[in-house]
Amino acid sequence: MRLYEKPAHVLHDMLAQKEITAAELTRDVLARLDETEGQVQAYLTVTRESALAQAEAVDKKIASGEEISFLEGIPGAIKDNICTKGTKTTCASKILEHFVPPYDATVMEKLRAQQPVILGKVNMDEFAMGGSTENSAYHPTHNPWALERVPGGSSGGSAAAVAAGSAIWALGSDTGGSIRQPASFCGVVGLKPTYGRVSRYGLVAYASSLDQIGPLARDVTDAAHLLNIIAGHDEMDSTSSTAPVPDYAQALTEDVKGLKIGLPKEYFTEGMDGDVEKTVRAAISKYKDMGAEILEISLPHTAYAISTYYLIAPAEAATNLERYDGVSYGERVDGEDLVQMMTNTRTQLFGEEVRRRIMIGNYALSAGYYDAYYLKALKVRTLVQQDYTEAFKQVDVIMAPTAPTPAFRLGEMMADPLQLYLQDVCTVPLNLAGLPGLSVPCGYSSKGLPIGLQIIGKALDEATILRAAYAYEQTQSFHNDMARIGGND
Amino acid sequence: MKVTKEDIANVAVLSRLSVSEAEADKYMGQMDKILTYMDNLSQLDTESVKPTTYALPMQNVFREDVVRESLDREAALANAPLREDGYFKVPKVLEG
Numbered sequence: 001m002r003l004y005e006k007p008a009h010v011l012h013d014m015l016a017q018k019e020i021t022a023a024e025l026t027r028d029v030l031a032r033l034d035e036t037e038g039q040v041q042a043y044l045t046v047t048r049e050s051a052l053a054q055a056e057a058v059d060k061k062i063a064s065g066e067e068i069s070f071l072e073g074i075p076g077a078i079k080d081n082i083c084t085k086g087t088k089t090t091c092a093s094k095i096l097e098h099f100v101p102p103y104d105a106t107v108m109e110k111l112r113a114q115q116p117v118i119l120g121k122v123n124m125d126e127f128a129m130g131g132s133t134e135n136s137a138y139h140p141t142h143n144p145w146a147l148e149r150v151p152g153g154s155s156g157g158s159a160a161a162v163a164a165g166s167a168i169w170a171l172g173s174d175t176g177g178s179i180r181q182p183a184s185f186c187g188v189v190g191l192k193p194t195y196g197r198v199s200r201y202g203l204v205a206y207a208s209s210l211d212q213i214g215p216l217a218r219d220v221t222d223a224a225h226l227l228n229i230i231a232g233h234d235e236m237d238s239t240s241s242t243a244p245v246p247d248y249a250q251a252l253t254e255d256v257k258g259l260k261i262g263l264p265k266e267y268f269t270e271g272m273d274g275d276v277e278k279t280v281r282a283a284i285s286k287y288k289d290m291g292a293e294i295l296e297i298s299l300p301h302t303a304y305a306i307s308t309y310y311l312i313a314p315a316e317a318a319t320n321l322e323r324y325d326g327v328s329y330g331e332r333v334d335g336e337d338l339v340q341m342m343t344n345t346r347t348q349l350f351g352e353e354v355r356r357r358i359m360i361g362n363y364a365l366s367a368g369y370y371d372a373y374y375l376k377a378l379k380v381r382t383l384v385q386q387d388y389t390e391a392f393k394q395v396d397v398i399m400a401p402t403a404p405t406p407a408f409r410l411g412e413m414m415a416d417p418l419q420l421y422l423q424d425v426c427t428v429p430l431n432l433a434g435l436p437g438l439s440v441p442c443g444y445s446s447k448g449l450p451i452g453l454q455i456i457g458k459a460l461d462e463a464t465i466l467r468a469a470y471a472y473e474q475t476q477s478f479h480n481d482m483a484r485i486g487g488n489d
Numbered sequence: 490m491k492v493t494k495e496d497i498a499n500v501a502v503l504s505r506l507s508v509s510e511a512e513a514d515k516y517m518g519q520m521d522k523i524l525t526y527m528d529n530l531s532q533l534d535t536e537s538v539k540p541t542t543y544a545l546p547m548q549n550v551f552r553e554d555v556v557r558e559s560l561d562r563e564a565a566l567a568n569a570p571l572r573e574d575g576y577f578k579v580p581k582v583l584e585g
Contacts, residue, residue, distance in 0.1 A: 073522040103566035186544065195544050209543050235529045239543065307527040318504065325505070329568035329576050338580050339505070347507045355506055360520060376530050378540030383533065385544060418523050434544025459545060 003028040003235035004165035005482050007218035008074045011154045015062060015073050016080045022055035022062070022073030026117050029075045032120065032167035036485055041141050042151075042161040044080050045054050045088050046120040051075060053271075054117045061115075068115075073292060075117040077167035079124055079158050082213065082479040083202035084108055085120075091204050092136035093126045095330050095349035105202020106237065107171060107213050107230045114229055115212065119167055122157030125316035126351045127321065128178055128206045131423055132413060135353045140410055145449055149407040152182030158216045159186035163215045163483045164449075169226060170216045175207050176402075177427025179214045184402035184452025187441045187468070187481065194460045195434035198235030198394075202251035207316035210309075210431045219438060219479040221469040224248035227462060243460050252470040259468060262395035266302035268425050273405040274295050275445035280401045283442035283453045286475050287399075287468075295395055299387040304380050305429040308423050311377035312432070318361030321354070333397035343480045348457065358416060385433040388456075398456040398470050400426050402439040406449035425452060436462045440469040441478040450478075492521045 003025050005009065014020045030048060036474040040137060058073035078084060079092045083101035085108070088098045104112065113119075125135035133156025141156045143149040144164040155172025159182035162170050172179040174192035183190025191214045198213045205211065215226035231245045262449045263284065268277060282477035288294055326332035326345035333348045335341035350358070364373035367401060403426060413420040430437045436459070453472070457465035473479055497516055501508040508516060562575060571578040 060524050099568055102567060156510035198501055235550075235552065239547060241545070301533075304530055304533065307530050310523065311527060322505075326570055327579055330570070335580065338582050341580050343505045343507050346505050350506075355504075356516065356519065358504045358506065359497070359516060360523065363492075363500045363520065363524075363575055366500065366503060372531075373527065373542060375534060378542060379535035379538040380533060381541040381544075382538050383535070385541060418521055418526055421523070432544065474509075 002032070004032040004349035007223045008071065008168050011074055012070055016068060018062065020077070022058040022117065023064060024051065025073065026051055026075050029119065029166065029168065032164070036144065036164045036166050039142060039485060040144050040160050040164045041139050041164065042122050042157040042164060042166055043077070044090060044121050044123050044138060044157070047087055049117060051117045051119050054115065056165070058264045065327065071114040071116040072419055073115070073117060073186070073347060073368060074168050076169040077119050077122045077158060078108070078169070078170070079155050079172045080121040080249070081124060081128055081173060081204040082107060082171060084121065085206070087121060087123065089204070091127050091253040092124045092138060093349070093351065094137045095324050095345070095352070097314050097331055097388040099330055100404065101202070101244045103202065104464065106199035106234045106460070108202065110230050122161050122170060123216050124157055125154035126354050127204070128154040128173055128175055129317070129346050129353050129357055131177065131181055131420055133157060133333070134410060134414060135351055137351050142410070143407045144485050145408065146302070146457055147485070149184065149409050149449070152185035152403070152407060154178040155216065156182045159188055159190065160185050161290060162186070162188045162216050162218060167307065167484055168218065170217050170220055171213060171230070173203055173211055173213050174431065175210045175313060176431050177424050179216060180427050180437055180452070180454060181403045183216055183439040185407040185450065187483065188218060189220055189438065189440050189479065190214065191223045191227060191438040192436060193227060193231065193311060193462055194241070194436040196239050197460065199232050199237040199240045199460065201236035205320040207479045209315040209316060210313060220466055220473050221249065221252060223438065224252055224466045227422050231232070241460065246463050248466055249462055249466050253467055253469045254474050256287060256468055258469045259287070259292040261287055261294050261395065262297035262391055262398045263294060264297050264299040264302065264391070264398060264400060267400035267467060271404050272401065273445070276403070276405060276451050278400050279445070279451045280453055282452030283472060285356055285398055286472055290471060297395060297398070301380065301383045301387050302425070302429055305384050306421055306425060308377045308384060308432060309362070309424065309428040311373050314357040314361030315364050315374050316361070318365065320359045321358055324350070353417070381432050384429055388430070388433045388435060392458050397465055400454050401455040402426060402452035406445045406447070406451055430456050435459055436465060438465050438469055440473060442472070443478060490517065490521050491524050492517050
């Protein structure tokens with residue numbers, strides 16, 4: 001068994017016991033990256049030299065007898081919409097092709113304090129708009145389990161790297177499912193924390209009232225440790241929560257006796273793949289065996305969540321992306337006057353989906369349509385949120401599929417944007433409500449494609465969903481399976 | 490059609506995007522389909538519902554107004570497409 005196959009908590013122990021060195025580990029993961037990258041294409045930028053230098057620094061520290069933190073010397077990857085000082089941050093867009101942030105995002109400062117090994121920046125849908133990573137302006141990423149299929153998105157590079165073994169862990173961002181859905185498609189754990197649990201400072205804004213950074217990991221234990229590192233209030237993000245941060249790793253116990261689990265009937269309906277339903281229901285029945293209580297619940301406004309999300313997110317995006325005007329940073333396409341320069345820059349350097357969402361957003365915000373679309377969506381957002389508030393009076397967690405289908409084929413959804421939007425039915429409602437959710441691998445389709453179980457929690461109650469996921473994880477071994485691509489055996 | 494060619498032209502100007510004839514037809518079709526789907530929201534009576542902009546309770550955050558170090562000018566200009574004498578340079582805005 002090679003080192004890249006192991007989760008971070010196992011590697012941490014091996015490093016601490018001096019069974020391996022961080023340099024050996026980093027070289028093995030980089031070798032795996034070289035074996036898989038030609039087919040998977042998870043990365044946009046690989047920072048090989050600084051990764052090896054970081055590993056060697058950790059080895060010196062270990063050799064001198066110093067204790068190491070959880071993530072110290074463990075190689076990971078960062079989604080390319082998180083600002084990394086001195087390393088290109090493109091958002092998979094041509095408009096930021098050469099953008100090198102002069103500062104680190106708060107999550108990067110928190111990570112760097114732990115001295116992990118940063119392998120590079122990973123692919124995504126341009127500006128996090130999409131669910132397949134096909135909207136990257138550079139190249140699509142392929143699902144390590146089935147190369148002709150998408151890894152999901154928008155954090156498709158993060159999920160594919162963790163699944164392929166070309167990273168042990170990764171950070172992604174989730175605005176409408178962009179951590180959980182790729183985690184589900186690639187058979188890894190993905191956690192979207194409560195809105196405000198993790199600082200968004202330095203995360204390139206897509207839809208500011210929905211965006212949240214979170215970890216993608218090999219197992220629940222790693223996800224809990226990663227959340228420990230990145231969570232907490234930040235004065236640079238006034239929407240970040242001041243609530244105390246518990247020790248999420250400490251919260252991992254196998255005890256779910258008496259846990260009340262709600263199954264929203266609206267999440268198990270038309271359009272759901274038969275294998276997904278069967279697999280997710282089988283996972284939920286494990287909880288019954290462990291002494292949890294299963295209750296059917298209703299979230300009656302679920303059917304309106306897609307419309308609500310695809311009005312609010314584009315409206316916020318249209319506003320956030322006004323800053324790309326070819327003036328102070330990013331690329332420029334010349335024009336005869338200022339307005340023409342800005343128009344040429346945006347028209348030629350934004351991809352098609354980004355332009356479409358800006359147009360929809362500005363349409364929904366424009367005079368004459370504001371009340372009918374944008375304001376209406378904000379009101380329905382209240383109703384979607386109230387559904388959860390009511391449900392959480394009866395239950396501790398909510399379980400559902402993460403996505404209605406396993407990974408689809410590259411190109412399959414490109415012709416019809418609406419069809420791709422409808423794929424987000426199980427993930428967007430909780431972004432609207434600001435709630436935490438995670439996806440944990442729970443089996444495979446008949447074609448061998450990974451399927452994820454989604455666990456949704458109360459606001460700021462990541463500890464309970466992590467515990468529930470951990471308890472399930474101990475009953476099976478899906479999280480130990482690596483994607484079988486070239487070079488795996 | 491809910492979305493007209495005129496709508497597309499107006500929204501393009503607001504978005505600082507230029508849309509060719511062929512693209513305008515494509516956008517019109519796609520946006521029409523998307524917005525028609527979104528009409529399901531009109532089934533809901535939201536007369537007495539308050540809008541939500543942030544899911545969690547938010548209040549204004551105050552801090553002391555103290556002078557702190559800010560980004561160095563060279564660093565701030567490093568990503569500029571065009572610069573001159575410590576400024577961002579853009580095409581001429583005023584005539585004369």
